[in-house]
Amino acid sequence: MNLLQFIQEFPDENACLQKFKEERDKIGIVCKRCNCKDHYWLANKSSYECKKCHSRTSLRSGTVMENSKLPFRYWLITIHLLTSTRKSFSTEELRRQLGHKRYQPIWEMVCKLREVMGKRDDKYKLAGQIELDDAFFTSEVPEDQKDKPLKRGRGSQSKTKVLVMCESTPRDTPKKGRKDKKAGHLKMKVIPDLNSGTITSVVKERVDGDSDLTTDDSTSYVELEQLVNSHTSQVVKPEEVEKVLPWVHTAISNVKRLLLDVHHNKLKPEYLQYYLNEFCYKFNRRFFPDKLFDRLVIAAVSYSPDFKSKIYNRSYCG
Ligand SMILES: [Zn+2]
Structure with missing residues (x-):
């Protein structure tokens, strides 16, 4: 997908949310409380409600976006940028492209996406x-080695x-x-x-x-x-x-x-x-670069991260 196609297909937050929901629906939702697989979609809450026990599961839970407050659009733009180049982006570059003020949440988002890539390949x-x-x-x-002489x-x-x-x-x-x-x-x-x-x-x-x-x-x-x-x-x-x-x-x-x-x-x-x-x-x-975007969205919806957030000075984090 090139940049024009991306902008056309995902013009706003809702289009990005729908893309996540579409992929999540394909995998299916299982109720954490009663294991039921049938759910209603509550659009105004971006959540699923179990048809049997009525407990709710948010669209983000169980995915790479669990515990993240960043917009769906940030995630899709980042997935697009990472998969559209054979090289990569530094967190600082992504932060600027997204126009976000704080560095830490963007750094965590990219770490989580990279973790998901690893989980997929570990299969x-x-x-x-x-x-x-x-x-x-x-x-x-x-x-713990900083005050010791460098070997x-x-x-x-x-x-x-x-x-x-x-x-x-x-x-x-x-x-x-x-x-x-x-x-x-x-x-x-x-x-x-x-x-x-x-x-x-x-x-x-x-x-x-x-x-x-x-x-x-x-x-x-x-x-x-x-x-x-x-x-x-x-x-x-x-x-x-x-x-x-x-x-x-x-x-x-x-x-x-x-x-x-x-x-x-x-x-x-x-x-x-x-x-x-x-x-x-x-x-x-590398042999199917055009499918990379969709593949990474699917991986992002399929895995929740184990990533533990830590606050560092930005110059350390890449
Ligand atoms: Zn249930």
Whole structure:
């Protein structure tokens, strides 16, 4: 959907509310008190009323908008902006585009949308041939480390560890200027450490047992062969990366560039996952960009957020 189509289809608050209701009706409402599925719609209250026990469920409850007071239109405009670009928007840019005064509610709204993207992608496991590697992302130094001396290199407190996994199948007929492998779905997960146990449990949850894994040679990966059909680990020299692990490395460098360009790397480690969710969500749906808007509206209506609001100085939040 382009900007003109968006304005035409969603000219006001009511049109946006109707879009949410339409998608919510397709999923169906279940009464929290008596499990009844039949409801009246109370237009003046934007709520459903159970036909049996008359308890009410607001249109927002059980969706990403639960506990939000922002207009429906803000949500749809933000969904449109996020899904209409391969890049992204900083919260400050969205706040200005929406003409809203306060930063915090807009930041929370975008975090919740990014959380929903992650929840949607968590429904699927990776399968087939998979590349796996870990990466280090620049982030703010955690509060409890701020008065300690900064370590250098990979163990630095300003680096957050991420496990990156991508389906990657050799092409039948290699194409000039293209990678020898074709990418499928991508996952990126923030991890607290590189211990073998940590990596193994992340992989177990997200990778199908019939998969064939390719990684570099690291003690963090020693237990992975028990989880999958096969595990090939080898020492990967820098010049061989493009051949052995082409897609994880392309994905890592693209998302790092995005985080630097849009968010200036000013991210708290506990929020990095939200930004990775958005990158992976769009990567995984890159072949149908025109459907992204509708897909994200459906996801937004289907999941309620676990996001816990915290107030930060705006320069930290991205
Ligand atoms: Zn009921």
